Amino acid sequence: xxxxxxxxxxxxxxxxxxxxxxxxxxxxxxxxxxxxxxxxxxxxxxxxxxxxxxxxxxxxxxxxxxxxxxxxxxxxxxxxxxxxxxxxxxxxxxxxxxxxxxxxxxxxxxxxxxxxxxxxxxxxxxxxxxxxxxxxxxxxxxxxxxxxxxxxxxxxxxxxxxxxxxxxxxxxxxxxxxxxxxxxxxxxxxxxxxxxxxxxxxxxxxxxxxxxxxxxxxxxxxxxxxxxxxxxxxxxxxxxxxxxxxxxxxxxxxxxxxxxxxxxxxxxxxxxxxxxxxxxxxxxxxxxxxx
Amino acid sequence: xxxxxxxxxxxxxxxxxxxxxxxxxxxxxxxxxxxxxxxxxxxxxxxxxxxxxxxxxxxxxxxxxxxxxxxxxxxxxxxxxxxxxxxxxxxxxxxxxxxxxxxxxxxxxxxxxxxxxxxxxxxxxxxxxxxxxxxxxxxxxxxxxxxxxxxxxxxxxxxxxxxxxxxxxxxxxxxxxxxxxxxxxxxxxxxxxxxxxxxxxxxxxxxxxxxxxxxxxxxxxxxxxxxxxxxxxxxxxxxxxxxxxxxxxxxxxxxxxxxxxxxxxxxxxxxxxxxxxxxxxxxxxxxx
Numbered sequence: 001x002x003x004x005x006x007x008x009x010x011x012x013x014x015x016x017x018x019x020x021x022x023x024x025x026x027x028x029x030x031x032x033x034x035x036x037x038x039x040x041x042x043x044x045x046x047x048x049x050x051x052x053x054x055x056x057x058x059x060x061x062x063x064x065x066x067x068x069x070x071x072x073x074x075x076x077x078x079x080x081x082x083x084x085x086x087x088x089x090x091x092x093x094x095x096x097x098x099x100x101x102x103x104x105x106x107x108x109x110x111x112x113x114x115x116x117x118x119x120x121x122x123x124x125x126x127x128x129x130x131x132x133x134x135x136x137x138x139x140x141x142x143x144x145x146x147x148x149x150x151x152x153x154x155x156x157x158x159x160x161x162x163x164x165x166x167x168x169x170x171x172x173x174x175x176x177x178x179x180x181x182x183x184x185x186x187x188x189x190x191x192x193x194x195x196x197x198x199x200x201x202x203x204x205x206x207x208x209x210x211x212x213x214x215x216x217x218x219x220x221x222x223x224x225x226x227x228x229x230x231x232x233x234x235x236x237x238x239x240x241x242x243x244x245x246x247x248x249x250x251x252x253x254x255x256x257x258x259x260x261x262x263x264x265x266x267x268x269x270x271x272x273x274x275x276x277x278x279x280x281x282x283x284x285x286x287x288x289x290x291x
Numbered sequence: 292x293x294x295x296x297x298x299x300x301x302x303x304x305x306x307x308x309x310x311x312x313x314x315x316x317x318x319x320x321x322x323x324x325x326x327x328x329x330x331x332x333x334x335x336x337x338x339x340x341x342x343x344x345x346x347x348x349x350x351x352x353x354x355x356x357x358x359x360x361x362x363x364x365x366x367x368x369x370x371x372x373x374x375x376x377x378x379x380x381x382x383x384x385x386x387x388x389x390x391x392x393x394x395x396x397x398x399x400x401x402x403x404x405x406x407x408x409x410x411x412x413x414x415x416x417x418x419x420x421x422x423x424x425x426x427x428x429x430x431x432x433x434x435x436x437x438x439x440x441x442x443x444x445x446x447x448x449x450x451x452x453x454x455x456x457x458x459x460x461x462x463x464x465x466x467x468x469x470x471x472x473x474x475x476x477x478x479x480x481x482x483x484x485x486x487x488x489x490x491x492x493x494x495x496x497x498x499x500x501x502x503x504x505x506x507x508x509x510x511x512x513x514x515x516x517x518x519x520x521x522x523x524x525x526x527x528x529x530x531x532x533x534x535x536x537x538x539x540x541x542x543x544x545x546x547x548x549x550x551x552x553x554x555x556x557x558x559x560x561x562x563x564x565x566x567x568x569x570x571x572x573x574x575x576x577x578x579x
Contacts, residue, residue: 033381037459038395041452044414045398047421051413059419091403105310108303116300124304126569131315133565135513137534138554141541142318165314168307226403228516229538243403247520261413264406271401272394279390279397 045268051261059257074262084263087242090156092270094231094239095224097160102167102220103175103213110175111201115184125172132169139165140233147234158234159241163227167220174219178212179205211281218278225271242267325551343552353553355528356536363532364511367450371507372500374451375458380488382463393463396456408520411449415521435522439529442522446530449517454510458503465499466492505568512561533557 051059052074053067078084112118113125143162152158190200232244246263329339347353383389399407417423417434426433435445469491477487515534518524524531537557541550
């Protein structure tokens with residue numbers, strides 16, 4: 001026994017040196033892969049920013065890798081024109097509404113799926129998931145007719161509700177995964193200690209799965225923020241999303257690349273802010289939950 | 292985990308059911324209703340039975356869109372899944388760079404889909420775009436609005452740019468969930484880098500990779516906005532994928548019957564694929 005320990009100790013320095021050397025060479029190579037990938041991701045975005053700071057004359061006249069006549073005019077026009085900035089407000093409004101709605105409706109359902117077996121639970125779960133997989137193009141026309149007939153056309157709530165079609169199944173799926181990771185004994189102990197169900201649910205259970213709620217909210221916001229087909233179909237003026245303002249402006253005023261680029265660059269900001277806040281949850285969230 | 296049988300759990304599902312019934316069942320029934328009728332001026336209807344379904348299933352146009360869709364989905368899966376796994380493997384495990392990598396990589400996921408189209412439009416334009424200029428500068432004629440090959444190349448590059456990060460995030464999460472003890476055991480056994488990947492990392496990532504494949508498969512089947520903004524389905528019909536074709540028929544030509552029948556066929560295909568995947572996934576879970 002002692003012999004083995006001693007030999008292990010004696011050989012230790014050599015092997016440590018070897019592994020360190022190996023680790024160093026591996027880092028040297030593996031640095032490149034994510035770096036190149038991130039460069040690949042950033043170059044088109046750089047080009048967008050580059051275009052957004054150029055004047056129309058410069059875009060049409062010369063080809064340059066950076067703006068020669070640096071201008072904020074494109075951004076200025078967007079931020080002072082009510083059609084443009086209302087587009088942003090509309091998009092953020094319905095995405096937030098949708099996130100709140102999807103997560104609050106999905107919470108009890110996810111709890112039911114993770115804790116109980118009930119009549120038709122598996123079929124119900126699969127049916128929910130099919131809605132996440134249904135192509136929105138199928139629903140564009142019937143949604144337009146449905147929301148028009150109930151008088152919700154061109155409101156924020158219409159878009160928020162319509163996006164529930166794919167966000168509720170996703171939220172249920174993510175939350176169910178997180179909830180299944182919480183041992184059932186915690187529920188039982190709480191009941192024994194005399195907690196009522198609502199008190200247990202809000203005081204104990206929700207704090208336990210706060211990370212999961214964050215991840216679910218992130219995904220709901222993300223998919224509601226980036227979706228355009230349904231949002232465009234269900235709105236005309238009052239609740240028109242920024243993305244739709246963009247497409248319409250291009251078609252009306254011809255080729256205003258600078259404006260288009262500036263508007264595009266501005267749509268990246270809310271997403272970047274959301275990512276920054278959940279950056280620690282993204283990877284951890286995926287790992288903990290069964291997403 | 293053992294679950295208690297309790298049918299009262301249904302009450303907790305009721306809110307979800309109400310919203311989903313309004314959002315999914317009513318519109319779906321509307322589509323079913325249209326799919327069996329002939330419409331005149333959008334308000335006079337005649338029962339037509341399965342006429343539209345037969346028409347769709349025999350239509351060359353539908354076959355062509357479906358073919359393009361399958362080629363597109365197959366190509367992006369073949370590129371994005373291995374690439375995503377490779378990048379996740381090469382990413383740092385800890386330290387300040389992890390957050391930087393994750394934030395930057397997640398960026399394309401949160402850009403509105405039409406802006407993604409617009410970014411690539413601006414980037415790839417032969418006259419103003421960096422990519423367009425660069426490729427033409429290499430002496431290769433490149434114009435994605437006129438040339439079919441270039442349009443496909445741009446479309447696939449755009450999708451790789453847009454969605455590989457999702458695969459990276461999922462695969463990375465799967466890797467982070469592997470306990471250190473596994474790696475230590477492998478080191479003691481003197482396992483090669485490849486063996487570690489083949490027998491530890493890959494099996495442990497299996498679950499998240501199934502989800503990645505599932506999500507990319509479904510989402511690539513419903514892709515609409517990005518190719519619509521980038522190429523508008525052109526040149527000609529070269530990049531008209533299923534959703535673009537469907538919207539052209541439904542909202543462009545207002546052919547309710549054929550559009551509804553096509554919607555249902557399209558939906559059933561997606562449903563069948565989802566079912567296969569769902570079964571495989573849940574079977575794996577039961578075994579694990």
